[in-house]
Amino acid sequence: MAVLDPVLKRLVRNGSLRVIDWKGQSTLYGDGTQKPVTIRVHDAVTAAKLIFDPQMAVGEAYMDGRLTVEDGTLFDFIEIGMKNIGRAPFSYPLSGLTERLRTGLRRLGQFNPASRSKANVAHHYDLSDGLYDLFLDVDRQYSCAYVMTPNDTIETAQAQKKRHIAAKLLIEPHHRVLDIGSGWGGLGLYLADISGADVTGLTLSKEQHGVSNERAAKAGVAGRVRFKLQDYRAEEAQYDRIVSVGMFEHVGINHFDAYFRKIAEALTDDGVALIHAIGRCDGPGHTNPWITKYIFPGGYCPALSEVLPSIEKTGLLVTDVEILRLHYAETLRMWRERFDINRDKIRALYDERFCRMWEFYLITSELAFRYQGQMVFQIQLAKQTQTVPMTRDYIAEFEERHPPANVLAPVLRNQKAA
Secondary structure, rough: OOOOHHHHHHHHOOOOOEEEEOOOEEEEEEEOOOOEEEEOOOOHHHHHHHHHHHHHHHHHHHOOOOOOOOEEEHHHHHHHHHHHOOOOOOOOHHHHHHHHHHOOOOHHHHHOHHHHHHHHHHHOOOOOOHHOOOOOOOOOOOOOOOOOOOOOOOHHHHHHHHHHEEEEEEOOOOOEEEEOOOOOOHHHHHHHHHHOOOOEEEEHHHHHHHHHHHHHOOOOOOEEEEEEOOOOOHOOOOOEEEEEEEEHOOHHHHHHHHHHHHHHHHHEEEEEEEEEEEOOOOOOOOOOHHHHHHHOOOOOOEEEEHHHHHHHHHHEEEEEEEOOOOOOHHHHHHHHHHHHHOOHHHHOOHHHHHHHHHHHHHHHHHHHHHHOEEEEEEEEEEHHHHHHHHOOOOHHHHHHHHHHHHHHHHHHHHHHOO
């Protein structure tokens, strides 16, 4: 335990963490203000990896059973670490070196031409179709919900998210709408249902592409709602409204300029676009290496200071920015609770190691929003200053006219038809 001791003494100042090493030696860290969370490190090699590269090693050790939680839960253990680290990076000579190296090399990891983007999407989104039904809402919204009260269910919160986005898009029946990164089609189908507009969705996931078009056919709207298996860079048509939810995180910093150029090219002169994505409050950085390797290869959640310069180069106008702080933390909590309830079914689809991997992913993601400055931004864009109303009253007025139950209605109808 000698190798870990100085680092843990420096890190754990609040709360209590007990660490048992591979020899059975137990050491308590922290201020003793709460019941200790106890972990066991099963071998000396794992301890060394935790010192050299904790961002990668903690997740891998938990997945492989080389680090186990003996008292408390994985959530309790990760929360102690993230609470103590907070938004200020915790560093010591070895970790500082790896942090600087990863930030310096981040453009290599985020080089996402069309072929690599497709492979990255398949890694995560082309998993078993049944997996996502076991923890998402009935509409399979796999992005930050809009949580308005502590009693919101995931279905209600996701309906509120779609409504909030629709309000900002100001869609009219004659409009053509482009949904970049259209997922399983829920947002596109809702926008078409609520406005009567024509909707085209783009996805790189074969699974999502098939499900989306099947849903459009069952809803009887395939004539004006279609989903294409296509990279956004290949789209050539123009649209009155463009929306992108939870896709920008997969673009990569090398491609921000090209992404917003495509938005500008595809948007009509009186058009409106809305980009909804995860961001970071602490300035430019790099993606957690464990997340890159196991969950979202090629992904990056940027600071606004990295996004706005690319928008400015295109001539697009930023007409509104909204920051959602804890909405994603609550979304992830609800996903995590559903995942835990259905863990036996998920284990049957994959195995226990997969369950531990996703448990770690959902927990660390939730706590990053609670303690480490992760947030979601919604950036509204236009080409002309007069396109969007002068005040934000139109958003609340739209939402008042469309209660969440009405947003859910077409989803539930489609569920019954299936």
